[in-house]
Amino acid sequence: MIQEHKWRFLNDFITRGGRPLKLFMDIVVSMDVQIRESYSESIDGFSKNELAKMMVLDGVFLIELFRKVGRLSPVHQDDPIFKMIWVSPLLMMDILKIENQIPFFVLQKLYDESRTDERTLPSLIFEFYNYLVDRQPKILKKCENLEGKHLLDLFRKSFINTNNNGDSIRRCENAPLKLIQPATALAIKGVKFRANHQAESFLDIEFENGILYIPQINMDDFYSSFFLNCVAFEQCYFHCSKDITTYVVFMGCLMNTSTDASVLSGSKIIENYFTDSETAEFFFHIGKDVAFDIKNNYLQGLFKEVNDYCKNGWHVGWAGFIHKFYFENWPVLSALAAFMLLSLAALQTFYTVYPYYRKDK
Structure with missing residues (x-):
């Protein structure tokens, strides 16, 4: 046509x-x-x-x-x-x-x-x-x-x-580097997720005081097609930066499962036109076999900062304790909360009826 x-x-x-x-x-x-x-x-x-x-x-x-x-x-x-x-x-x-x-x-x-x-x-x-x-x-x-x-x-x-003309690599000379963990694992270690609504580009990701600031993105047919074609171009053309590939790998690290994708959706980082499982699957497959140099990309400093934050420190221990305490004891906590609600309802009923009972007496 x-x-x-x-x-x-x-x-x-x-x-x-x-x-x-x-x-x-x-x-x-x-x-x-x-x-x-x-x-x-x-x-x-x-x-x-x-x-x-x-x-x-x-x-x-x-x-x-x-x-x-x-x-x-x-x-x-x-x-x-x-x-x-x-x-x-x-x-x-x-x-x-x-x-x-x-x-x-x-x-x-x-x-x-x-x-x-x-x-x-x-x-x-x-x-x-x-x-x-x-x-x-x-x-x-x-x-x-x-x-x-x-x-x-x-x-x-x-x-x-929009991100310093594409030359925003944070150098970490002689530092061992590895990819970051999924969103659910990071959350257990105290990392929080916030949508960065002031960013000029979806590439402008920051990590500060235990918070990952990630620009909001609408995951729809257009962006999924755009990412696929950009990654294909960056893989084929040696002389261009690999910023879109880096972004895709980063998001793929965060979203191993639909539960991970739900963490980002719940933080308003991803506005989904797909299901959470479809989004996680998309980033997993697109970044699965790409050539990616972890020591030469615009997020290498951020990878190191997040991993260092998750290694040790009181915040990691405290976040792990809260998570373990809640998930191991949630039946008890739920029962206690239900008991308290019933007790309060009973007291409210008693104090509503009691004055009329006294008056009749």
């Missing part, structure tokens, strides 16, 4: 701009070598013109889509892409799939040659995605001139760059 709309959007693009299609074809043909070098697999099966046709058709479709959402191009009131509410979310996910990426420099060149205003292409892209991922205007402003290898990389960087 989308193929039909690509040709329609291309016609809108050419008609409105008044510049011939051949101009854009020639521009893309001139970048043929650079385009082919951008792909890990050979695309020699396409001739120069075939490759250029594909790039122009896909590139113009994306540009027109972003422009229409940004109200820079007119939208027909019955356009099915915007009228049917299920189309746009699926399209947003599809555009960010790693197998659907085209080089960003192609998009940028096509946009520059057809530009009629001062808006940057990244600003239009982030406005488009802000319908699903609502972010503060100041964050969007910072991303206006961001660059990436492709749309997926650009969108991925918009989260990383």
Whole structure:
């Protein structure tokens, strides 16, 4: 279905701009070598013109889509892409799939040659995605001139760059490092969980005074697809940071079971559109076989701080005592609480009835 709309959007693009299609074809043909070098697999099966046709058709479709959402191009009131509410979310996910990426420099060149205003292409892209991922205007402003290898990389960087430009590794030289324990085990040792509503990115995780501050995230189809594709890209592309992979591994450590996921849901860290068991299973599977360097990631300092906190200290012993005392004695405590409630109810009844009894006497 989308193929039909690509040709329609291309016609809108050419008609409105008044510049011939051949101009854009020639521009893309001139970048043929650079385009082919951008792909890990050979695309020699396409001739120069075939490759250029594909790039122009896909590139113009994306540009027109972003422009229409940004109200820079007119939208027909019955356009099915915007009228049917299920189309746009699926399209947003599809555009960010790693197998659907085209080089960003192609998009940028096509946009520059057809530009009629001062808006940057990244600003239009982030406005488009802000319908699903609502972010503060100041964050969007910072991303206006961001660059990436492709749309997926650009969108991925918009989260990383809010965290000190992606260079937030806390060095722990010569320190033995290991992954952290699940949320239920950490809770037994006194670690508390709080949703960080002030964070600019879901990557901005902090640990302070026994409290893990984790930004709230909506676990839905969009984010699950986004994480899958980001991890795939970071695993395949050596020269990029591995921040999304680190986040996924971190969340996978916290959620071994549905009970662990319930701890985070109860703390309002995860707003679930899935069940707790589905969320735990997702993070377990996505982080299961990824290449992850525990000594070289942006959370390595946090891993060490949490593990050091859980090793010893009075807070760990006290938290363990409270947990053990409660769970070993909860039948007794429950019975005692029930007895006290019954006793209070009996006393209330007695003092309600007694004055009338005295009066009758």
